Amino acid sequence: MNKNNKEGVARLLQIAGYKKKLLIFSSLLSILHGILNLTPYLIIYAILFDITEQIFSLAKLQSYVIYGVGVMICSYLLFYVSLVSSHLAAFDIIYDFRKAIAQKLGKLSLGYLHNKQSGSIKKILIDDIEKLEGFIAHNLPDVVKSIMMPLIILCFMFYLDYRLAFASLIPLFVFLIWITFMIKSSHMKEIVKKYYDSSEHMDGVIVEYVKAINIMKVFNQEAKTFENYKSAIDSYTLQVIYFIKKNTPFFAILISFISNALLPILAIGLYLYFTQQVSLSTFLLFLILGVSYLKPILSLSTLANNMYSVMEGIKRVDTILEDKNQILDSKKKVNLKNYNIKFTNVSFAYDKQEVLKNINLDIPQGKITAFIGVSGAGKSTACELLARFYDVSQGKIEIGEHNIKDIDFSQLMNTVSYVFQDNFMFNDSLLNNITMGRNITKQKVINAAKIANIDSYINSLSAGYDTKYGEDGVVLSGGQKQKIQLARIILKDASIFILDEATSFFDAKNEYEIQKSINKLIVNKTVIVVAHRLSTIVNCDNIVLWDNGKIIAMGTHENLLKNCSKYQNMLEKRVS
Amino acid sequence: MGLIYNLKFILKDNKKEFFNMLIFHFCHSILMSIPTGLLVVIIFELFKKNPNQGFIWNLIILLVLLLALQLWLSAKAYTKASTITYKISKNLRMKLGNHLYKLGLGVFSKKNPSYFSSLLLEDVRSFENHFSHGIPNLISGFFSVIILFLFLFALNYKLAFFLLLGIICIIPFVFLAKLIIVKVGSKLIEKRGQISLRFLEYFDGMKYLKSFNVVDLKYNKLDNIFKEYKKLSFFVEILPSPIILVSLIFCELAFLFMVYNALEYYANNELLLPILISFLVIGYRVYDPIKLLMADFLQMQHMNSGLTRILKLLSYETIDNDHSGIMPASYDIKFNKVFFSYDNNKVFENLNLLFKENSITALVGYSGEGKSTIMSLLAKFWNVNKGEIKIGNVLLRDMSLHDLYTQISMIFQETYLFNDSIYNNIKIAKPKATKNEILLACEKAQCISFINNLQEGINTKVGEGGVKLSGGQKQRISIARALLKDAPIVLFDEATSALDPQNEFYIHQAMKELMKNKTVIIIAHKIANIKIANKIYVIANKKVAQEGTYSELIKQKGIFKEMLEYQEKNEGWKI
Structure with a gap:
């Protein structure tokens, strides 16, 4: 799926090139089909010729017709095979792209993924890529056929009679002049641009209208929003109708003319026939062939529009595939002597904004370290760097004296347990939601679920651990999901815990049960607590106070209470 | 078809x-x-x-x-x-x-x-x-x-x-x-x-x-x-x-x-x-x-x-009607024998509630008992199946959405913000508001302190859905909107998330401003925060399980007391 900086049509052709053989095969068959489809014309010609030359033989001509039947059946068989191969190519390419995107997303840094909207990536993966089908399976063979067939017929006609062949070309010249005139006309360009702009504007307004409809209702802004909505649609319609008035007559005339382009051949043919420069049979054949060979060209006129939307889609696909925000994996397993964590001169910038500034910090094994500070102070970012959601811009983070960049990524993941605030569930059985699809004995799972206080609930379900979650399955409350997540973490049994203290408890009873399990979980580990409630952490070994990307104070609760005014301030606000 | x-x-x-x-x-x-x-x-x-x-x-x-x-x-x-x-x-x-x-x-x-x-x-x-x-x-x-x-x-x-x-x-x-x-x-x-x-x-x-x-x-x-x-x-x-x-x-x-x-x-x-x-x-x-x-x-x-x-x-059947100008004379809100089910799940059976004018009523209960649904019914996001809801002497069913919404301010758990400046996001609550009115609302809603820390102040764009702000900040903006709107009925769905202490403090202050002389309904997640309520309903099993004031309820055996005990244990949790 390598792009090599190609864009637009060149990029599309490059993509088609991934399945070159199939597509060439398909195009050849399609051309062959076109040639064989001329058989009825040849039979007509033979009949006309024999009759006008007065060598009519019923048996001979009827046998031609019989052969013709066979040839036509073969011809359509070839066409079918051509369709099958172009679709094979198209769907293979689409599949490869989907695979490449999914793989790429697995490699990108998590921080990057956080900032992407799943909806828009989904649209790229499903809708934008799908557009390739039309281009590869239909447009491409169509283009080849619409160019090759007229050429072949034209050669044949020139072979028969060059003057009539020229006459048959007249509509084509008109077509070309007409089209060039249209494309050249700068006025048209302007109209098209306005049309696309108003269409884009309308799309945006509609999307926001739908999203915000309820909030707008509540604030009684419906009249204004609807006014907005209405005017966007009005101006779109106005543009389109203007576009139609300028454009449609043009095309309508062209289509009408091309699909009934009898006149030039008829007039010139009659003249040549009356002056005895051409035989009646040739003249009559031209009347049939010369009119119908131009029709494939009409199918090209819708091509430009299609291509435009395919190219837009591919552009988006390429931006994902070429994203450089990948986490580099050393793939080297290391021997961790201990689980002490050390931040040395760590700085981190995101979107050019400095989030962490020169952080130095020791987090010893077996102790509990608490991070506190207002949201946006940098405490969560420090944890995310430790779990390699992002990589540091400067400095290093070490675990057991190894830079985390040098530790095999999956080893690092096994070492660090990040207890997230959201409680993501997969559409799978509860068992698989706890094991995360890994092979773990049921007994271990049950033990973990017991510690997490969810075992008895799961057993109360009719299918027990095999109960499906999600679509057509069981619906869990937020608290229950929290407990499932806890069971996952218990099973993982990592040495370092990052505990983003759940900010959201669904009710007090649930909170109580979860807190009991957490206390069991963290005995003898390296623990970082990102705390939101000061009362929770007064017993911690070390409390780190973050502010504006820096550490402004560190120490035990008593220590900070005595020496740090900011800490005192935070406590006071809580009490009031 | x-x-x-x-x-x-x-x-x-x-x-x-x-x-x-x-x-x-x-x-x-x-x-x-x-x-x-x-x-x-x-x-x-x-x-x-x-x-x-x-x-x-x-x-x-x-x-x-x-x-x-x-x-x-x-x-x-x-x-x-x-x-x-x-x-x-x-x-x-x-x-x-x-x-x-x-x-x-x-x-x-x-x-x-x-x-x-x-x-x-x-x-x-x-x-x-x-x-x-x-x-x-x-x-x-x-x-x-x-x-x-x-x-x-x-x-x-x-x-x-x-x-x-x-x-x-x-x-x-x-x-x-x-x-x-x-x-x-x-x-x-x-x-x-x-x-x-x-x-x-x-x-x-x-x-x-x-x-x-x-x-x-x-x-x-x-x-x-x-x-x-x-x-x-x-x-x-x-x-x-x-x-x-x-x-x-x-x-x-x-x-x-x-x-x-x-x-x-x-x-x-x-x-x-x-x-x-x-x-x-x-x-x-x-x-x-x-x-x-x-x-x-x-x-x-x-x-x-x-x-x-x-x-x-x-x-799909619509929920609005074309009536207009039907305005209640007073702002007592009454749920009378309300039945409501959602996707064949019965949510309420024979629910009776009274929210008095110029008072604060709190709804309490374990999650999933339908507290938020009560607010949705009142805001006419859904119609009740049976029974009636009245504001003053007017049936909710007879009010048009437009008339209804001139009379309520809602603060949701999740605040939707437009990808526009903070100023304009607040202004939608009252399009004719002057800059001073908006700044005053910001101040009362405790927004000024964080707004001043932003590079472009009140003109900062908040990103799609408000991603650039924290949950607590968004909620304060939401309160500023409600203050500006100054509707006689206030519905407040307290966020379940434990905000950092600073945010919590600010929101508390802001709420006090908002609740003056209104019919206020709070869905409360932290029992400690509802001592101020004039009346508390405990919702369980599709209806009202307990009702009374804070001091009455803590004396009774029941869900309220149980929740309170858990919460006290949680407050004392130490790592």
Whole structure:
């Protein structure tokens, strides 16, 4: 799926090139089909010729017709095979792209993924890529056929009679002049641009209208929003109708003319026939062939529009595939002597904004370290760097004296347990939601679920651990999901815990049960607590106070209470 | 639903124009057919012993004139078709937008917002594309075929019948192909739904997959679905096409069969030479419009499935009414014997509540007991199944949404902010507010401190949905909106998330400002915060389990006391 900086049509052709053989095969068959489809014309010609030359033989001509039947059946068989191969190519390419995107997303840094909207990536993966089908399976063979067939017929006609062949070309010249005139006309360009702009504007307004409809209702802004909505649609319609008035007559005339382009051949043919420069049979054949060979060209006129939307889609696909925000994996397993964590001169910038500034910090094994500070102070970012959601811009983070960049990524993941605030569930059985699809004995799972206080609930379900979650399955409350997540973490049994203290408890009873399990979980580990409630952490070994990307104070609760005014301030606000 | 039914519905308001356009297309197809007729006349003349050249040239001149007329008609007819298409699509979008506004929240909560926008964008656009091209093609194809056949039948009914045979054979095949397309097509849509579900899971759950080292496991599952989808989409394309190809072959065979017989009749002197020639020259062209017609007909099926979705949405019952100006005299709110169920789940059975004017009422209970639903019912996101809700002396059912919303301020758990400045986000609560009023609301809502820390202050853009602000900050903006609006009823759904202490403190201060002299309903998650309430309802088992003041309730045995005990334990939790 390598792009090599190609864009637009060149990029599309490059993509088609991934399945070159199939597509060439398909195009050849399609051309062959076109040639064989001329058989009825040849039979007509033979009949006309024999009759006008007065060598009519019923048996001979009827046998031609019989052969013709066979040839036509073969011809359509070839066409079918051509369709099958172009679709094979198209769907293979689409599949490869989907695979490449999914793989790429697995490699990108998590921080990057956080900032992407799943909806828009989904649209790229499903809708934008799908557009390739039309281009590869239909447009491409169509283009080849619409160019090759007229050429072949034209050669044949020139072979028969060059003057009539020229006459048959007249509509084509008109077509070309007409089209060039249209494309050249700068006025048209302007109209098209306005049309696309108003269409884009309308799309945006509609999307926001739908999203915000309820909030707008509540604030009684419906009249204004609807006014907005209405005017966007009005101006779109106005543009389109203007576009139609300028454009449609043009095309309508062209289509009408091309699909009934009898006149030039008829007039010139009659003249040549009356002056005895051409035989009646040739003249009559031209009347049939010369009119119908131009029709494939009409199918090209819708091509430009299609291509435009395919190219837009591919552009988006390429931006994902070429994203450089990948986490580099050393793939080297290391021997961790201990689980002490050390931040040395760590700085981190995101979107050019400095989030962490020169952080130095020791987090010893077996102790509990608490991070506190207002949201946006940098405490969560420090944890995310430790779990390699992002990589540091400067400095290093070490675990057991190894830079985390040098530790095999999956080893690092096994070492660090990040207890997230959201409680993501997969559409799978509860068992698989706890094991995360890994092979773990049921007994271990049950033990973990017991510690997490969810075992008895799961057993109360009719299918027990095999109960499906999600679509057509069981619906869990937020608290229950929290407990499932806890069971996952218990099973993982990592040495370092990052505990983003759940900010959201669904009710007090649930909170109580979860807190009991957490206390069991963290005995003898390296623990970082990102705390939101000061009362929770007064017993911690070390409390780190973050502010504006820096550490402004560190120490035990008593220590900070005595020496740090900011800490005192935070406590006071809580009490009031 | 059938194509005809859907089109009838869509064309309801534009019937006249539509038939006007049909007439133009009809005339155009006649003019397209006349040259063929004149060609036969010319062929007849050519096979006479002494063809009259002058007569033939006159015919050619006539053809030129007719061509001019044909081109003019074509321009008219196609312009009319396109214009009417976009008039209809405009109507459709307006109707849909209007209808969406009047729908209850029930419809919205079951579907992703992108479902509605894709309906308004893609489905309507598919109508625009297919209707503006497909319908004219279908019409002119249909008329041309009929005219050509009338003509051929007049020349020689036997030969014409052979040609017609091909078309008759096609019809069942086309319908078969349509059936298959619809059937496998719906399977494909289902699979597509699976892909998006699995992909979103993979994408949204990535940090979990990584942290448990199971990215590959999930990726393989996703890959399997990609593979299945690839196979299925291949079959959807390839399965119906032999049927279409077979029908094309039928056309070819019918033509050859006609030729075969014509030769025989000619040899037996049953057929005049010019007629034979005419059939040879014209006969093959009979099928051209048919081939186009077939493709357009099948394309129409795509349009039709979109139209069916549109019609379905338009058929959902609305929750709004056109009454206006019905205003309550007082702001006591009363739930009287309310029954409500959601998706066959009974949420409330015989719920009775009273929220007094100028007082604060709190709703308390374990999660999932329906506290938020009470607020949704009051805000008329849903209608009750049985019983009534009254504001003052006015039934909620009788109030229009507009009137209702002038009287309530709502603060949701999740605040939706527009991708606009903070200033404009607050201003929507009262579009005519002065800058001073807005700044005052900010100050009262404790927003000033964080706004001043932003680089562009109150003019800072908040990003889509307000991503650039924290949950607590968004909630404070929401309170500022409510302060600015100054409605007599305030509904406050306290966020479940434990905000950092600073935020919590600020929100508390802001709430105190907001609640002065109003009918206030709070959904409280922290019992400690509701000591100020004049009355507390504990909701459990689909109805009110306990009611009273804080001091009354803590003396009773029951849910309230139980919750309080848990909360005290939690407060004391230490790591």
